[in-house]
Amino acid sequence: MPKEKFELVIHPEISKWRREKLVNEALFKDIREKGQLQNLIARRLPDGSVELLAGYRRYLALKALGKKAEDMDIKILENVSDKDALLIALSENTKRKDMSPVEEGRAFRSMKKLKMTVEEIALRRGVSESYVRNRLELLELPRKIQELMENGEIPMSYAKPIIRLESIGERAQLELVQEIKRGQEDYYGGIRSVEEANDVVEKTLAQVRQMKELAAKYGPCPQCGSTQIGQDWEKNKVKCHRCKHAWHKETKDPWEFHELKQ
Structure with a gap:
């Protein structure tokens, strides 16, 4: 035949x-x-x-x-x-x-394209809804970080703190990842737990909020136009984190010039 x-x-x-x-x-x-x-x-x-x-x-x-x-x-x-x-x-x-959590996330995304809900996917697969959501969340990470997780270099448990930095940009996420990797390789340095990663994210987000508030109040850096500014320990002194230019927050005079006038 x-x-x-x-x-x-x-x-x-x-x-x-x-x-x-x-x-x-x-x-x-x-x-x-x-x-x-x-x-x-x-x-x-x-x-x-x-x-x-x-x-x-x-x-x-x-x-x-x-x-x-x-x-x-x-x-x-x-x-x-x-x-x-x-x-x-x-x-x-x-x-x-065995499929990595990222690969499972891609599979679940394919199912969502067919209008399957998280609840339906979880029911048909015999897993919890949080299991499905956590793997779908991994796809929100930059491609470079997804690859690190697929290779087992970064545990999946760090995904949430990394995703929280999405609003700041990929660079901030990659810097956090480097500290996580360093924590796994170096006993004395880097980030060694998810709790530490969340603490770093909280501080980073707080700094960003402060920079936005200062930029809204005093304007961007007169030298380079960056909004990445912060208050110095000296009274009325504002400093740009990007170009390091410092100026008086009210007069806008360069700080060196302001000091000469005193």
């Missing part, structure tokens, strides 16, 4: 969940030596094509070995809805290779 020929297409959302896009060398060698030991999971689409749901890494390895779709061991499911396709894919992915 001739093999069924069909087009195997890649699901546009599922393919985004994992960062790994190239052929895994170890898996390639294993399949070349032992053959395909686990089948791929796919669903048949209304147009007759077959859409891959699970086994993308094995698919890449088999394709690199010159295998066509009809030569691969594929379990093709019939009448699978879009929602069920994502749930099947997530279940199969977590069985075969």
Whole structure:
């Protein structure tokens, strides 16, 4: 009996969940030596094509070995809805290779695109709603920080304090991350707990609020126009954190000139 020929297409959302896009060398060698030991999971689409749901890494390895779709061991499911396709894919992915919290977050985001609520996702996956929300929150982090979490360099528990600095900018978030990393590597320095990270964030946000209040009251730096200004220990002295220019808060005179007049 001739093999069924069909087009195997890649699901546009599922393919985004994992960062790994190239052929895994170890898996390639294993399949070349032992053959395909686990089948791929796919669903048949209304147009007759077959859409891959699970086994993308094995698919890449088999394709690199010159295998066509009809030569691969594929379990093709019939009448699978879009929602069920994502749930099947997530279940199969977590069985075969642990997914990082960021990767799970991407999967949950795909489900939200299909109008699934956090409550529905949690119910269908058998996890708590906070579990789903916490992983979705990770996607609010800059890409660089997501990659550090995927690589296990930054624990997921630090996500919330890092996200709180979003209003200040990515630079502030990355500086906090560097201190967290230093705390893991250096016994005497850096940030060593989530509580410490929250304390640093509180102080940073308070400083930013103070700078905004001062800029609203006394205006930006006369030298460079920055609003990153602060009050010095000397009375009536305001200093720019960016260019270090100092001036009298009322007269706007450069501080050196103000001192000469005294």
